[in-house]
Amino acid sequence: xxxxxxxxxxxxxxxxxxxxxxxxxxxxxxxxxxxxxxxxxxxxxxxxxxxxxxxxxxxxxxxxxxxxxxxxxxxxxxxxxxxxxxxxxxxxxxxxxxxxxxxxxxxxxxxxxxxxxxxxxxxxxxxxxxxxxxxxxxxxxxxxxxxxxxxxxxxxxxxxxxxxxxxxxxxxxxxxxxxxxxxxxxxxxxxxxxxxxxxxxxxxxxxxxxxxxxxxxxxxxx
Numbered sequence: 001x002x003x004x005x006x007x008x009x010x011x012x013x014x015x016x017x018x019x020x021x022x023x024x025x026x027x028x029x030x031x032x033x034x035x036x037x038x039x040x041x042x043x044x045x046x047x048x049x050x051x052x053x054x055x056x057x058x059x060x061x062x063x064x065x066x067x068x069x070x071x072x073x074x075x076x077x078x079x080x081x082x083x084x085x086x087x088x089x090x091x092x093x094x095x096x097x098x099x100x101x102x103x104x105x106x107x108x109x110x111x112x113x114x115x116x117x118x119x120x121x122x123x124x125x126x127x128x129x130x131x132x133x134x135x136x137x138x139x140x141x142x143x144x145x146x147x148x149x150x151x152x153x154x155x156x157x158x159x160x161x162x163x164x165x166x167x168x169x170x171x172x173x174x175x176x177x178x179x180x181x182x183x184x185x186x187x188x189x190x191x192x193x194x195x196x197x198x199x200x201x202x203x204x205x206x207x208x209x210x211x212x213x214x215x216x217x218x219x220x221x222x
Contacts (some may be wrong), residue, residue, distance in 0.1 A: 024127070042082035045222050046123030053162040055078045057167045073110040073147050074100025076164045077125065080149060086219065099134070101127065101144045105217075117176060124150040125217040126161050126174070130206060131194045139206050144214065145222045146194060148172065158190055165194060172209060179210025 056062070062069040062079045069079045078088045078100070089100070091107040098106070105127060108114060112125075120126075128146035128204050135142060148163030151171065158175040165172060174189035175181070183189045191208035 014044045014091055019093075019137055043220050043222065044086070046121055046220055048084060049080060049123035049149065049220055050151050053151065057162060057171060058215065060167075070100065071164065072100060073164045074104055074216075076162075076169055077104060077147050077149055081219065084220075088219070089162050099145070100168050101147045104147060105144050106218040108219060112217050114215050117216055120150050120153055120159055120216055121218070122150055123220055125219065126150055126159070127214040127217065128187070128194060128212040129214045130210070131212055132196075140199060140202055145213070150216070156190075157189075158188075165192075174209035174213060176213060177212070179208060182208060 023110045032113070056079070058077060060071065062071060062076065064079055064082045069075045069082075081088050088104045088107050089104075091110045094106060095102065105159045108125065126148050127144055128148075129143045130140050131142075131146040133139075133142060134145050146163070146165075148161035151162055153159050156175070157177050158173050160171050160173060162169065162171055164170075172192040172194070173189045174192070178190050181190045182193070191210040193207050194209050194212050195205070197207060
């Protein structure tokens with residue numbers, strides 16, 4: 001599939017977290033969904049997934065095969081895998097009101113595997129909870145609100161992942177050994193902020209990537 005990344009000069013509203021809403025996307029047919037990675041076929045490599053994700057950094061418009069892809073964290077993640085013949089929206093999420101992150105999570109339940117780390121591989125997906133008040137009830141009870149693609153793990157255990165959080169696609173940091181630490185005394189970032197602070201937030205609200213981490217997932221293995 002052909003994937004285009006366009007750097008746009010048009011200013012966009014700054015968002016924190018992944019404000020995906022109910023998805024009305026064209027679904028892949030069963031034959032299309034099974035086109036990639038059948039027994040005996042070679043799927044995309046982890047490195048290929050990461051290289052495609054890295055090319056998105058800074059992009060503000062994404063088009064695949066002439067179709068405009070939603071410019072949110074789930075759309076960005078979907079676009080990367082679409083470039084390699086895998087539609088993460090293929091499958092049955094079971095919830096007609098599911099956001100993009102939950103649709104991808106349902107896809108992984110059917111065609112991938114989840115894990116908690118601590119070892120993580122390039123090309124793995126990383127899911128987060130409570131990056132924003134998805135159901136707008138003022139409580140910290142919003143699972144699966146953000147997603148990214150792991151690029152690498154540094155020697156100190158900090159994971160670098162690619163996602164759309166603010167007004168562009170960027171690299172972000174997460175360290176699960178020190179989930180409540182934003183940066184070290186010498187200025188090295190361990191966990192980026194994924195949720196904007198609000199005066200109305202409950203006392204148990206998390207804001208850093210390590211605090212909001214839910215789980216990892218593997219969709220490609222080689």
